[in-house]
Amino acid sequence: MSTVATNQQTGFVGKASNYLDERTSISGAVKEFGRKIFPDHWSFLLGEVALYSFVIILLSGSFLTFFFQASMSPVEYAGSYVPLKGVEMSAAMSSTLDISFDLRGGLLMRQIHHWAALLFVAAIGLHMLRVFFTGAFRKPRELNWSIGFVLFVLAMAEGFTGYSLPDDLLSGNGLRIIDGMVNAVPVVGTWITFLLFGGEFPGSDIVGRLYTLHILLLPALVLIFIVLHLMFVIIHKHTQYPGPGKTEGNVVGFPILPVYAAKAGGFFFIVFGIVALMASLVTINPIWAYGPYDPSPVSAGTQPDWYIGFADGALRLIPPHLETVWLGYVWSWNILIPILILVVFLAAAFAYPFIEAWVTGDKREHHLLDRPRNAPTRTAIGAAGVTFYAVLWAAASSDIIATHFKVTMEGVINTLQILLILGPIIAFSVAKRVCLALQKKDRTMALHGFETGRIVRLPGGEYIEVHQQLDVYDRWKLVSFNDNAPLMLRPNPKGKITGGMRMRVRLSRWFFEERIAPVTPTEHALELESSHH
Amino acid sequence: MAKNESGPADIVPASGHESSSAIVLGTAVVSPDAYTDPGLPPHRLRVVDTDPKAAKKAERVVYALFYISIIGSVFAVFAYMFFSLDSNDLNSVRLNNLYIGLGITLSLMAIGIAAVHWGKAVMADKEGVDERHPTRGTEETRARALEIFKEADAESGFSRRSLIRNGLIASLIAFPLPAIALFRGLAPMDVDPNNELKHTMWEKGLRLTRDPSGLPIKASDLTIGSAFQVIPEGLIDLPEHEKLDAKAKAAVILVRMNPDDLNWSSAERESWSYQGIVAYSKICTHVGCPVALYEQQTHHLLCPCHQSQFDIENECKVIFGPAARPLPQLPITVDSEGYLVAASGFNEPIGPSFWERLN
Numbered sequence: 001m002s003t004v005a006t007n008q009q010t011g012f013v014g015k016a017s018n019y020l021d022e023r024t025s026i027s028g029a030v031k032e033f034g035r036k037i038f039p040d041h042w043s044f045l046l047g048e049v050a051l052y053s054f055v056i057i058l059l060s061g062s063f064l065t066f067f068f069q070a071s072m073s074p075v076e077y078a079g080s081y082v083p084l085k086g087v088e089m090s091a092a093m094s095s096t097l098d099i100s101f102d103l104r105g106g107l108l109m110r111q112i113h114h115w116a117a118l119l120f121v122a123a124i125g126l127h128m129l130r131v132f133f134t135g136a137f138r139k140p141r142e143l144n145w146s147i148g149f150v151l152f153v154l155a156m157a158e159g160f161t162g163y164s165l166p167d168d169l170l171s172g173n174g175l176r177i178i179d180g181m182v183n184a185v186p187v188v189g190t191w192i193t194f195l196l197f198g199g200e201f202p203g204s205d206i207v208g209r210l211y212t213l214h215i216l217l218l219p220a221l222v223l224i225f226i227v228l229h230l231m232f233v234i235i236h237k238h239t240q241y242p243g244p245g246k247t248e249g250n251v252v253g254f255p256i257l258p259v260y261a262a263k264a265g266g267f268f269f270i271v272f273g274i275v276a277l278m279a280s281l282v283t284i285n286p287i288w289a290y291g292p293y294d295p296s297p298v299s300a301g302t303q304p305d306w307y308i309g310f311a312d313g314a315l316r317l318i319p320p321h322l323e324t325v326w327l328g329y330v331w332s333w334n335i336l337i338p339i340l341i342l343v344v345f346l347a348a349a350f351a352y353p354f355i356e357a358w359v360t361g362d363k364r365e366h367h368l369l370d371r372p373r374n375a376p377t378r379t380a381i382g383a384a385g386v387t388f389y390a391v392l393w394a395a396a397s398s399d400i401i402a403t404h405f406k407v408t409m410e411g412v413i414n415t416l417q418i419l420l421i422l423g424p425i426i427a428f429s430v431a432k433r434v435c436l437a438l439q440k441k442d443r444t445m446a447l448h449g450f451e452t453g454r455i456v457r458l459p460g461g462e463y464i465e466v467h468q469q470l471d472v473y474d475r476w477k478l479v480s481f482n483d484n485a486p487l488m489l490r491p492n493p494k495g496k497i498t499g500g501m502r503m504r505v506r507l508s509r510w511f512f513e514e515r516i517a518p519v520t521p522t523e524h525a526l527e528l529e530s531s532h533h
Numbered sequence: 534m535a536k537n538e539s540g541p542a543d544i545v546p547a548s549g550h551e552s553s554s555a556i557v558l559g560t561a562v563v564s565p566d567a568y569t570d571p572g573l574p575p576h577r578l579r580v581v582d583t584d585p586k587a588a589k590k591a592e593r594v595v596y597a598l599f600y601i602s603i604i605g606s607v608f609a610v611f612a613y614m615f616f617s618l619d620s621n622d623l624n625s626v627r628l629n630n631l632y633i634g635l636g637i638t639l640s641l642m643a644i645g646i647a648a649v650h651w652g653k654a655v656m657a658d659k660e661g662v663d664e665r666h667p668t669r670g671t672e673e674t675r676a677r678a679l680e681i682f683k684e685a686d687a688e689s690g691f692s693r694r695s696l697i698r699n700g701l702i703a704s705l706i707a708f709p710l711p712a713i714a715l716f717r718g719l720a721p722m723d724v725d726p727n728n729e730l731k732h733t734m735w736e737k738g739l740r741l742t743r744d745p746s747g748l749p750i751k752a753s754d755l756t757i758g759s760a761f762q763v764i765p766e767g768l769i770d771l772p773e774h775e776k777l778d779a780k781a782k783a784a785v786i787l788v789r790m791n792p793d794d795l796n797w798s799s800a801e802r803e804s805w806s807y808q809g810i811v812a813y814s815k816i817c818t819h820v821g822c823p824v825a826l827y828e829q830q831t832h833h834l835l836c837p838c839h840q841s842q843f844d845i846e847n848e849c850k851v852i853f854g855p856a857a858r859p860l861p862q863l864p865i866t867v868d869s870e871g872y873l874v875a876a877s878g879f880n881e882p883i884g885p886s887f888w889e890r891l892n
Contacts, residue, residue: 258652320841
């Protein structure tokens with residue numbers, strides 16, 4: 001079919017887009033998405049940082065695969081790093097040293113890869129916290145929270161498999177710990193480690209196997225889940241912070257073309273630039289200082305990469321002697337309990353959106369975010385979770401804390417053990433009090449306006465400070481929030497009260513009993529009237 | 534004020550944009566007496582919108598940054614060429630890393646900042662508003678989707694022909710089984726891990742040798758308070774990966790103490806030592822890190838990974854940290870030439886616990 005050239009189809013751009021459209025029907029996508037609106041807020045960049053770190057990891061990682069040898073076959077190191085010359089090590093370690101010392105820019109690429117990996121997990125974590133504390137996980141985004149959670153776990157798995165590849169002393173000890181942990185799993189543990197390591201630890205297979213996971217299977221999964229995650233962002237459209245003119249029925253912001261493309265595209269280069277800067281200036285994972293893996297030596301102050309810290313910390317905090325023999329088999333509670341704690345913690349994070357949805361019974365779509373203070377119990381739960389994680393994480397550095405601050409190792413561990421239980425409780429109540437206090441402050445502000453600092457003497461001699469009422473836009477920010485009241489226990493239509501209903505009422509009371517309702521216009525009018533008398 | 538919500542009674546008539554479905558508020562309170570949204574605040578102009586000089590400057594900054602980026606890229610290429618790696622000079626690695634890295638940083642950051650500045654200061658500051666639509670499809674679409682499933686079910690007989698359906702489900706459950714079986718090949722077929730985990734190289738008469746030299750040790754080599762890292766005789770002659778596998782189980786720490794400081798639970802246990810010299814497995818009973826730190830003053834062995842502490846004075850019992858069991862002791866004695874040898878292998882499996890450890 002011949003096309004009549006319109007005005008738009010002359011010139012190179014016109015012709016090229018016509019050529020493409022007639023073969024791909026891409027004009028539809030441009031029409032649909034080209035001017036799609038995205039809201040603006042710094043906290044929305046955290047997810048972008050995660051995405052961009054992943055791109056950086058793919059780019060730098062691809063480069064590294066051209067030089068890295070994922071083999072544990074023994075070689076005698078013959079590269080430039082003199083202290084290790086002639087030392088027997090695996091090809092994996094030797095090729096990693098070659099990348100670092102005998103390939104121009106190789107060390108830079110290794111460091112970019114490692115820094116970007118650390119940033120990747122960190123950005124995912126912060127992004128999750130943003131989503132949690134603003135309630136962005138509420139309907140219709142519960143499933144996208146689950147997808148994001150899977151990405152978080154995949155990112156940690158990517159990190160750990162990558163960390164283990166160079167076959168240096170630290171990574172070998174990391175694998176040894178995994179071996180010891182899996183061995184503790186009842187019934188199948190011994191066999192799983194046996195299959196994983198291709199025989200006894202360390203064997204000569206594990207690096208090759210982790211490599212396949214690290215560069216093929218896990219990245220493919222991460223990619224698939226990122227695509228799903230972003231697909232849902234498009235389907236749901238982005239959430240926005242509450243404010244004047246922003247409703248559950250609209251998105252206020254800037255269009256993809258051109259402003260968002262420029263800002264988000266530019267931001268990719270900024271993130272990449274910062275990672276490159278860190279890689280040029282700050283050493284990361286200097287495997288040459290650790291040497292090749294050997295099961296006997298280990299240096300003091302060993303640390304895993306930061307995101308494994310919470311798991312390592314859990315292993316450290318368990319009290320001694322927790323092992324029982326039952327039915328002739330060994331139950332290693334000293335490992336099973338930490339594993340269980342981690343699994344329950346992660347499962348709770350995974351399930352939270354569904355639990356909150358059940359408690360509130362709210363079936364509306366939520367596209368306006370909550371300010372954290374306006375959901376005091378949720379914020380408090382988040383604070384408790386963060387504290388729990390932080391204590392486990394600190395525990396992974398218990399020895400460093402002890403040597404650095406010149407306190408006893410036992411003291412640090414015992415303190416952290418207590419903090420692991422008390423910390424979240426304290427964090428919960430402090431965060432909740434702070435939220436309620438901030439809500440009260442908002443109420444006062446909405447009712448009375450702000451203090452002007454202007455002191456006026458009245459004819460009767462009385463001094464008053466003049467308050468200035470907020471303008472409509474500022475007041476709207478303080479009075480327009482999602483308000484919940486606790487549920488009352490009433491029998492269902494069949495006249496029954498089920499256990500589930502009791503549970504739900506109890507949780508609902510825990511969530512919403514302490515409640516600061518938003519200021520209403522009537523209340524405000526009354527307040528104004530009374531202050532004028 | 535508790536909210537009275539009991540099942541279907543709280544279905545509130547629809548309002549707003551979710552017109553197609555009834556809204557269930559749950560515990561949410563929607564007050565009829567609430568403020569109304571004042572709408573978007575008036576647009577505020579940027580400096581670049583009112584001041585042509587500022588606009589011109591912003592434009593200059595953006596293109597200048599793009600050209601600066603090119604300088605960064607070229608610099609990085611030159612750095613690659615001129616800061617070569619000299620195998621006799623470690624500093625050359627540092628300089629190579631630093632200058633290529635800084636060039637790339639400049640090239641990337643300049644593009645990034647230019648693009649963002651372009652978006653914020655030069656491009657039109659036109660805020661837009663998109664309407665949202667409910668995530669669920671329209672009633673019509675949903676009805677049609679349901680209808681399609683019903684039609685497909687009727688045409689295939691998926692529900693009606695239960696024998697076919699159940700056959701399909703059963704075969705889908707069975708077909709991955711061969712794949713699971715195939716993965717048995719990840720580890721050698723004729724080896725039982727339990728057996729492997731319970732045996733180390735140590736056996737009666739095998740000399741204790743120093744790690745890594747492999748030189749045998751005389752009792753007189755050890756002064757009181759000194760500690761040696763020990764491997765069994767012959768370990769260093771094993772092929773490389775067998776060597777690591779064997780060492781991961783056989784590594785031993787040898788300490789000489791004043792015999793009076795050692796407390797023993799039985800005379801037999803005491804006989805496992807030789808004149809105050811004791812040998813313990815170096816593999817932590819927690820998760821298997823080497824218990825590499827020996828505190829000479831307190832006679833404690835400390836695992837640097839998770840800080841388990843073992844007391845040499847008391848048969849290496851756990852005195853702190855997550856480990857559950859004492860370090861296994863290697864019975865030692867001396868041979869006719871005065872060298873330290875194992876009196877037997879370990880009397881229990883070394884290292885971390887595993888399910889079948891006691892079977």
